[in-house]
């Protein structure tokens with residue numbers, strides 16, 4: 307058994323009594339009340355999910371296992387001649403809560419490398435898509451197809467003890483994570499490089515190998531590491547993480563749950579916003595004939611977008627109430643490497659203008675930029691200009707947190723997720739604006 311798996315087994319055994327005691331002795335303790343506004347309004351802020359992998363503070367931003375992003379980037383081991391840490395090290399941290407040492411990371415680099423080869427049929431599934439298909443749909447289908455490899459599904463069928471559920475989930479999770487860069491770069495080659503694929507190099511870590519398969523020189527390896535690390539997790543309530551948790555709660559395998567989460571990530575209010583930012587910026591540039599606009603011209607463009615009933619992509623957040631630290635990590639990188647890039651100059655100007663406009667409009671609860679406002683611009687700078695592909699990159703990163711969560715969901719035996727719904731009549735009765743209507747009792751599933 308690998309060192310990581312042994313470490314994880316010890317952690318799980320130590321953690322289980324905590325969950326058990328909370329459930330058995332404090333199960334009726336009230337956390338929060340739910341309002342009608344929350345029930346209709348997308349369940350904003352209802353505290354009804356548990357994860358120890360990350361926590362999103364509205365004013366501070368994300369912490370992975372208690373560490374802020376600057377701490378994560380400082381503490382995780384880095385490859386030689388690299389500015390950004392190993393992606394594999396982040397997975398170790400998310401899974402165990404511990405900062406790995408160099409050897410522990412290298413063991414994991416080796417594990418990922420051994421598990422990265424794709425079954426033949428995955429290429430065939432991707433090849434079966436007609437040209438110009440949406441990359442996220444292709445990505446989701448390739449992951450879904452691999453459900454036939456699931457150890458968890460096989461073990462479940464054979465009658466595994468539920469205390470051991472997490473073990474085949476771990477195997478499935480590592481197998482899938484190791485393959486995602488191969489799948490993504492194959493999709494990229496098929497859609498944008500006339501199928502000319504660059505075969506992976508088993509001697510490289512995830513970040514360097516991804517850069518290699520994309521045909522990109524340094525520092526794209528560091529861009530990749532940074533990108534995958536900052537997108538890995540954002541606690542459990544966001545659409546992608548929540549979808550994976552929900553689907554996984556029916557004991558679906560890692561592939562089924564991850565494919566579903568990719569579908570949620572593909573929406574423009576969530577992960578797709580990173581490519582929407584680029585599309586929107588292109589419109590600005592076109593209108594300006596490629597010239598850098600004045601602040602006044604850009605302000606007008608933002609207002610035009612809002613007046614036409616559209617959102618400004620890359621700004622606002624359902625939980626955060628300040629500038630996203632994931633945006634700041636990328637901004638620091640961009641100030642160092644992209645400062646003279648005209649498209650970065652646009653983004654820099656937006657950073658100063660959009661919040662003022664959104665504050666003036668007085669609708670968005672958070673006028674500040676989120677992770678998506680900056681990530682596409684960095685990809686563009688390094689020659690990945692096919693912005694339809696950007697959400698696939700987000701999807702690889704997010705899968706790291708998804709897998710860590712799914713393994714712990716199984717380890718702590720979190721049950722089937724099944725909240726209760728009400729009818730509008732019932733809400734009106736609760737609000738006291740309508741008499742109780744006894745004909746509207748609900749049946750069960």
Ligand SMILES: CC(C)(COP(=O)(O)OP(=O)(O)OC[C@H]1O[C@@H](n2cnc3c(N)ncnc32)[C@H](O)[C@@H]1OP(=O)(O)O)[C@@H](O)C(=O)NCCC(=O)NCCS
Nearest residue numbers: 575576579617618619620621622623624669670671672676
């Ligand atoms: C992220 C997002 C979906 C959060 O939604 P939310 O929790 O409902 O946000 P709020 O409570 O602040 O929304 C209140 C109002 O402000 C609007 N608003 C929020 N962010 C906005 C933005 N960037 N541009 C224009 N309007 C915005 C909402 O559409 C809503 O309008 P409505 O009352 O007419 O429906 C939203 O901010 C958004 O659409 N942002 C742009 C897309 C994006 O960048 N997504 C990636 C998030 S990481």
